[in-house]
Amino acid sequence: MKKSNILMFIEYILLFLLAALFIFPMLWMVVSSMKPESDVYNNLTSFKAFLPSFNPVNWFKTYQEVVERFSVATYMLNSIFYGLTFATGSIIVNSLAGFAFAKVNFKGKKIIFGFLLALLIIPMETVLIPQFTIINNLGLVNHRIAVILPAMASVFNIYLFRNFFIAIPDEIIESAKLDGANILTIFFKIMLPMSKPAIATVGVLSFIGSWNDYIWPLMVLTDRSKFSIQVAITTINTTQPVLINQVMAVLTLSTIPLIIVYIVAQKYILQGLGGSGTGIK
DSSP, rough: OOOHHHHHHHHHHHEEEEEEEEHHHHHHHHHTEEEEEHHHHHTSSSGGGGGGOSGGGTTTTTHHHHHHOOOOHHHHHHHHHHHHHHHHHHHHHHHHHHHHHHOOOOOHHHHHHHHHHHHHGGGGGGGHHHHHHHHTTTTTTTHHHHHSSSTOOOHHHHHHHHHHHHTTTHHHHHHHHHHHHHHHHIIIIIITTHHHHHHHHHHHHHHHHHHHHHHOOOOOOOOOGGOHHHHHHHHHHHHSOOOHHHHHHHHHHHHHHHHHHHHHHHHHOOOHHTTTTOOOO
């Protein structure tokens, strides 16, 4: 066997072990939701921990039970609403800011942008209390918009859009101006269509961030009917009797949308994070 083949074989083995390290916890979560409560504990010390119930009738019984016991559908729809709304708003707000920093000349642009980049070193946890105070003063506590509005503008997303817009030649914008296009027409009909990887990246990351957010929705929401799935998981995990197979079922349901979103947009995410293009052919 050639040396290159041996190295390739070792590389594949290491990649498989690394993938297994991340997949096994998810596999255990899924199969634990497909077996009775007693089997989850009885199988912990054997390979059966990674196998679903041998009786197919039990595979979806846990899901039926947890849906009947809790308003899982409502929590899932809430999270989908928050995620889609937040992603859409993030794309609009951050792309406009990125366009301004990339293609619009105004006084103090470099100073303001430098100040924004400096904000990246500030942990989000340090601004939660001031953020909540503002939301409370605006009378938005326990309103859905309170979950969406505060974090819509992101320095990282502005930076990402700015880099994509800078890569677009100024000649394209000048040609559009000569044809009578105004600044908004240039932005919506020229700049955004050329930045699909950035749009997909910001949209997906914003959706995932909103979906996984726990602390902020817990702070601003008091009505359980408005809870996101992440906040609801805590409620489900503390409501007696706590059944581990039902908890695993809810966690599995909360993971499925993220997997679907990533699979659909993974090509654009890689292009966006890698800075591999602006859509110009």
